[in-house]
Amino acid sequence: MIERHPSTERLRSFSRAELSRHQNREVVRHLLTGCERCARSLAAYAPPGIGVARTGPSPHDYDGVFAKARQAFLWSQHEHLEEQRNAPSLLAALEDHPFDRQVLLLMNSRKFWTWPLCCLLLDRSHELGFRDPGRAVDFARLGVRLSEQLSVESYGDTRVADLRARSWGTLANAQRIASDLRASDQSFLRAERLLRKGTGDPLEKARVLLLKASLHGDQRRFPEAIKGLDRVLAIGRRHGDDSLAAKALVKKGMVFGTSGRTDEAIDCLREGLRGIDPKSDPRLAVAAHHNLIVYLIEGGQLQEAVALLDATRPLYEEMGDRMNLIRLQWLEGKIAQSRGRLSEAEALFRSVGTALAEQGLGYDAALLALDLAGVYARQGRTEEMRALAAEMLPSFQSREVHREALAALIVFQKAAKMDRVTLGLVHELSDYLRQCRKTPGVRLRDSV
Amino acid sequence: MRHFEIPPEDAEDILQDAQLTLLYKWEQIRSPESWLVGTLKKKCIMYWRKRRSSLCDAVDTAILDLVATPVAPDQEKAELSFDLNRVLGNLSARCRSLLKLRYGLGYGPSEVAEQMGYRLSSIRKVTNRCLAALTRQLVAVGFHREPEGD
Numbered sequence: 001m002i003e004r005h006p007s008t009e010r011l012r013s014f015s016r017a018e019l020s021r022h023q024n025r026e027v028v029r030h031l032l033t034g035c036e037r038c039a040r041s042l043a044a045y046a047p048p049g050i051g052v053a054r055t056g057p058s059p060h061d062y063d064g065v066f067a068k069a070r071q072a073f074l075w076s077q078h079e080h081l082e083e084q085r086n087a088p089s090l091l092a093a094l095e096d097h098p099f100d101r102q103v104l105l106l107m108n109s110r111k112f113w114t115w116p117l118c119c120l121l122l123d124r125s126h127e128l129g130f131r132d133p134g135r136a137v138d139f140a141r142l143g144v145r146l147s148e149q150l151s152v153e154s155y156g157d158t159r160v161a162d163l164r165a166r167s168w169g170t171l172a173n174a175q176r177i178a179s180d181l182r183a184s185d186q187s188f189l190r191a192e193r194l195l196r197k198g199t200g201d202p203l204e205k206a207r208v209l210l211l212k213a214s215l216h217g218d219q220r221r222f223p224e225a226i227k228g229l230d231r232v233l234a235i236g237r238r239h240g241d242d243s244l245a246a247k248a249l250v251k252k253g254m255v256f257g258t259s260g261r262t263d264e265a266i267d268c269l270r271e272g273l274r275g276i277d278p279k280s281d282p283r284l285a286v287a288a289h290h291n292l293i294v295y296l297i298e299g300g301q302l303q304e305a306v307a308l309l310d311a312t313r314p315l316y317e318e319m320g321d322r323m324n325l326i327r328l329q330w331l332e333g334k335i336a337q338s339r340g341r342l343s344e345a346e347a348l349f350r351s352v353g354t355a356l357a358e359q360g361l362g363y364d365a366a367l368l369a370l371d372l373a374g375v376y377a378r379q380g381r382t383e384e385m386r387a388l389a390a391e392m393l394p395s396f397q398s399r400e401v402h403r404e405a406l407a408a409l410i411v412f413q414k415a416a417k418m419d420r421v422t423l424g425l426v427h428e429l430s431d432y433l434r435q436c437r438k439t440p441g442v443r444l445r446d447s448v
Numbered sequence: 449m450r451h452f453e454i455p456p457e458d459a460e461d462i463l464q465d466a467q468l469t470l471l472y473k474w475e476q477i478r479s480p481e482s483w484l485v486g487t488l489k490k491k492c493i494m495y496w497r498k499r500r501s502s503l504c505d506a507v508d509t510a511i512l513d514l515v516a517t518p519v520a521p522d523q524e525k526a527e528l529s530f531d532l533n534r535v536l537g538n539l540s541a542r543c544r545s546l547l548k549l550r551y552g553l554g555y556g557p558s559e560v561a562e563q564m565g566y567r568l569s570s571i572r573k574v575t576n577r578c579l580a581a582l583t584r585q586l587v588a589v590g591f592h593r594e595p596e597g598d
Contacts, residue, residue: 017502021513028510031586032531043587047499049454050584062449065456069463073471080471115472159469199469200494201487203477240482 005038006030013018015045062349080115087116091124099138106146115155118146122170131323133178140171158199165194169208176215188212206235206244213251219433222259226252245276250288257291266292278315280311286315286324294332302338309335326355330368337375363433365408366392370430373412377426382419389416408432452492462491504579507586515551535585543578550575 006014006027013019014027031038090112106112110252125139132383147167152160172187191208198204209228216225229252236245249272269292278285289312296305309331316328333348349372356365369392376385393409408429415421449459466487470480477483514528532551536544542564549555549563561571 014506015503017506019506021509024506025510025513028507028586029514029528032511032528032535034531034534039587046587047503047576048494049496050500050503050580050587060450060453060456060459062456062459065449065459065463068460069467072464073467076468076471119475155472156468159472162469163472198491201469201473203483204473207476239486240479241477243478413484425535 004030005035006042011038011042012045015042015047030303056079078181083114085115087114087120090114090117091120099141101365102138102142103145107149110268112146113149114353115150115163118143118150118167121146122167125170125174129177133174136174137171137178137180139168140174143167144171152345157341158197161194162198162201162204165191165198165208166204168194169211173214176211176218181209181215181219182184184215188215201326203239203241203244206232206248210244210247210251213248213255217255217258219249222255225255229255242275243277243281247284248272250284250291253288253295254291257295257298262295265295266299266301269295282315282319286312286319290324290331291313291326294334297331297334297338302335306335322355322359326352326359329355330371337371337445342375342379346372349375367433369411370426370433373416373421374423374426377421377423382416382421385419386416389413389421393404449488449492452489452496454492454495458495462488462495466491500580504583507583508579511551516554535582538585539578539581542574543581546575546578547582562590577582 010019010023010027014024019027031042088437094105094112097105121139125136125143128136128139144164144167147160147164150160150163155163163354168187168191172184172191175181175184175187188208188211195208201398213225213228213232216222216228228250232248233245233252236242236248249268253265253268253272256262256268257346269288273285273288273292276285276288289308291310293305293312296302296308313328316324329348330352333345333352336342336348337345337392349368353365353368353372356368367386373385373388376382376388389409389412393406412421412425412429415425450464454462466484469487470477470484474480495506495579512533536547539547546560546564549560555563557571557575558568560566560575561568566574
């Protein structure tokens with residue numbers, strides 16, 4: 001047994017670990033005898049690092065490989081384009097029904113089980129985001145359910161795992177926006193587990209990390225958020241994805257801003273903006289500019305904030321999104337306030353307040369009222385301050401607002417009644433309410 | 449592909465798999481060309497890493513089977529022991545000790561870790577390195593290389 005040399009074919013199969021246990025044992029026993037001939041023969045098939053390093057041109061011809069791959073690609077592309085064409089009508093057919101019925105349809109009808117429809121559902125969830133967080137969660141849930149129905153035979157198990165991870169990541173983000181941070185945490189865990197079963201595509205991983213950084217920011221876990229964003233930045237740069245790198249920088253700027261590191265926030269946002277093409281990503285461009293202007297105002301760089309606002313105004317208007325236009329006016333009010341043009345600031349804040357109330361955005365309306373209170377405090381208009389405080393509390397009580405935020409407003413109302421509202425108190429309450437929005441349970445400083 | 453010398457029959461799978469992923473993720477990928485090149489490179493590296501690890505596992509399993517065969521005649525046992533020691537003799541002292549514990553005394557990973565003063569968490573990595581050194585010796589045993597494995 002030992003003396004008989006294994007055939008070249010058997011040695012080749014051995015190098016690929018394709019032999020049965022018994023055949024394997026025979027080959028290894030033979031090699032242990034030190035057979036130079038078989039060792040040499042095996043070295044030609046063995047992987048680099050085990051076999052002998054080869055020199056000279058590759059012994060393989062890849063022309064056939066590329067021709068076959070091209071043919072297979074064209075066939076897959078044809079099928080994929082067909083599915084892409086059908087996806088919008090399938091989405092429209094789903095959208096006619098309430099959520100429970102949508103789930104039933106998805107689970108029971110195979111025609112819905114396509115990759116492009118899953119992507120459309122996730123895109124829809126992303127679009128709805130802040131506009132309608134409840135529906136954004138529903139669409140992401142549908143995406144998750146659909147991704148679980150996708151055929152691993154048709155799409156490939158690792159690719160399906162990637163899409164499932166993306167679906168859970170989208171759901172986690174929608175849950176974060178809907179302030180369900182605990183559920184968001186759990187969904188991110190699912191997304192990360194699925195990524196480990198996926199293709200290993202670093203860009204896919206970066207997308208989940210990017211969304212998770214927002215959760216960490218909301219949870220005030222700033223170091224973790226920054227660490228995650230640095231990884232996204234590195235992946236984006238390594239893969240020549242400027243847009244991804246810019247997103248990471250913009251988000252990093254926002255995290256720095258929320259954590260009170262205004263100078264670093266401004267630096268990151270400036271750098272991030274350089275990599276954003278407003279034509280291809282206008283929403284991100286507006287968000288980045290908006291936050292940069294806010295931090296410039298906070299950092300006392302009024303002149304630059306005004307210049308940037310003027311330059312960005314067309315972008316806000318081009319977007320035409322009602323919320324963005326309200327935010328633009330709010331910024332203009334803040335700038336007027338910082339420049340001491342208090343009547344102009346008051347008029348702008350009042351107009352924004354009306355618009356926010358129309359949109360049913362009570363929390364934002366309260367934050368805005370505090371900006372207005374800042375104007376009154378500077379003018380010493382105690383009567384208006386009392387009236388404003390009296391208006392704010394019922395508006396908050398009628399909505400779902402954290403009890404900590406309500407307590408803060410009661411502090412404000414009492415201070416207004418006693419004519420003890422100062423600019424410092426207004427700023428402190430405003431900061432506190434911004435934190436409370438995302439992290440219920442944050443304590444209002446004892447001094448307040 | 450040419451650079452990594454992937455056998456054509458496997459190169460076909462690698463290329464088609466990467467192309468399909470690109471097709472499905474087309475809208476999310478900003479720079480398809482660099483994505484495809486990067487992905488193919490990674491897949492080629494992973495391909496050889498997997499092949500190396502499967503080969504080392506096959507060698508390990510075969511030797512464990514050989515030393516555990518209960519009915520082997522004495523002469524056969526002595527020859528196996530001689531051949532194995534000769535190959536192990538070309539490895540570093542560390543790998544020689546580790547593999548002697550594994551094959552000679554039938555120690556499991558936790559016992560090897562304890563005997564050699566390694567943490568259990570790192571013994572797998574050290575064992576894999578020694579198995580790779582052993583496999584290299586089997587492939588190159590006729591060439592009388594210097595001791596390796598460190």
